[in-house]
Amino acid sequence: MSYNIYIEYRFTVKPPGPASDILIAELGEAGFESFLEEEDAVLAYIQKVDWSVDILKEIDILSNSNFEIDYDYKEIEQENWNATWEQNFQPIIVNDICMIRAPFHDPINVEYDIIIEPKMSFGTGHHETTHMMLQHILNFDVKDKTVLDMGSGTGVLAILSAMRGAATVDAIDIDNWCYLNAKENIERNKMNFISVYEGDVALLKDKKYDLIIANINRNILLADIPTYIDSLNENGTLLLSGFYTEDLDMITEKCMNKGLKFKKNLERNNWVAAKYVN
Numbered sequence: 001m002s003y004n005i006y007i008e009y010r011f012t013v014k015p016p017g018p019a020s021d022i023l024i025a026e027l028g029e030a031g032f033e034s035f036l037e038e039e040d041a042v043l044a045y046i047q048k049v050d051w052s053v054d055i056l057k058e059i060d061i062l063s064n065s066n067f068e069i070d071y072d073y074k075e076i077e078q079e080n081w082n083a084t085w086e087q088n089f090q091p092i093i094v095n096d097i098c099m100i101r102a103p104f105h106d107p108i109n110v111e112y113d114i115i116i117e118p119k120m121s122f123g124t125g126h127h128e129t130t131h132m133m134l135q136h137i138l139n140f141d142v143k144d145k146t147v148l149d150m151g152s153g154t155g156v157l158a159i160l161s162a163m164r165g166a167a168t169v170d171a172i173d174i175d176n177w178c179y180l181n182a183k184e185n186i187e188r189n190k191m192n193f194i195s196v197y198e199g200d201v202a203l204l205k206d207k208k209y210d211l212i213i214a215n216i217n218r219n220i221l222l223a224d225i226p227t228y229i230d231s232l233n234e235n236g237t238l239l240l241s242g243f244y245t246e247d248l249d250m251i252t253e254k255c256m257n258k259g260l261k262f263k264k265n266l267e268r269n270n271w272v273a274a275k276y277v278n
Contacts, residue, residue: 005048008076012041014068018270019061023069025244026059028217033175048075092126094134100156103188112138112163115188116154117181129215129241132266132273133157136239137213142166145210150228151220151242155182155196157213162191166211169194172203204231211237215273218243222254229258232278237263241273248272 009032013019020042024035027044031051036043046055056062062069091101098112107113130153137157143165149158152171162169171182171194179198186194197203201224212228214221221240228238238260243251245267252262255276265274 006045006076007048007051007073009044009046009071009073010041011044011069011071016040019064019067019069021244021270022061023059025217026061029219030055030058033177045076089126092131094131095138098134098138098160100134112160114156114159114163116156116185117188128268128271129273130156132268132271133213133215133239133241134160135266136273136275137161137164140211140237140239142211146208146233148172148204148207148209148212148231150201150212150214150224151216152182152196153178153215155185155194157215158182158194158196159186159189159191161211161213162194163189170197170207170209171195172197172199174198174200201227204228207231208233209236211239213239215241218247218251221251225251225254226258229255229260229278234278236278238276238278239273240276241271243272245270245272248274252276 011023013023020037023042032044032046034045061067089102091099091105093099093110097110098114099108099110100114100116101107103115103117134157137160142161144167147158147161147166147169149155149161149169149171152158152173155171158169158171173179173182176198179196183196186192186196204227208231210233212232214228221242232238238255240251248265251274255262260276260278263275263277265272
């Protein structure tokens with residue numbers, strides 16, 4: 001079996017504070033796929049085929065005199081990256097009723113027990129945005145609804161929606177590894193009626209949903225929000241995350257320009273997960 005080759009960057013950030021979050025956001029826009037946050041460092045991963053030696057030239061925070069950021073990098077194979085995940089991936093509990101764990105963790109008695117093998121995919125519940133989107137879904141009556149998880153990563157949000165009684169669930173991600181990983185996790189959790197697609201917003205043509213979930217970065221959201229809204233049923237709901245508190249106004253303006261109303265938002269360490277309705 002062949003494995004993708006990744007470049008692993010290790011950044012030490014002083015002081016960590018908001019600098020780590022800003023760094024991750026800027027790296028995400030530069031093409032980095034996945035991140036691990038340690039107590040004193042940020043690990044960032046990008047496929048070697050997408051990498052160049054000057055990949056960091058547009059990362060503005062590296063030249064910010066308010067922070068001291070050092071880094072080095074190395075090649076790493078996918079199987080070694082997965083071993084790193086296993087060493088660092090701890091189970092989490094959301095709202096006391098939903099557990100996100102790896103296959104090697106022991107289960108506990110909760111209403112929703114979700115098993116995720118994250119591999120290179122985003123979405124284990126540890127990042128603030130995924131955690132808040134899980135909270136939104138737990139507080140939303142998903143029963144008998146048609147649901148789309150856009151930018152689905154591991155598929156964890158699609159899986160929780162299915163567990164909570166959604167009638168149909170589609171999961172879409174542009175990254176092939178995420179597409180394959182979501183299929184594995186959906187099978188692992190016996191939610192086989194979830195449909196997984198590899199692609200982007202173009203796949204939404206002629207499709208309609210009661211609930212659309214999109215946990216992606218700000219720029220993609222701003223570009224794709226009009227298509228999401230066109231794909232909402234009457235009285236539909238749009239859940240958006242992947243952006244900072246200071247970006248909420250521009251996201252809300254984009255939604256309101258297409259007729260949605262702002263309902264509420266959650267905040268966690270300057271990250272936001274917002275709810276809009278039509």
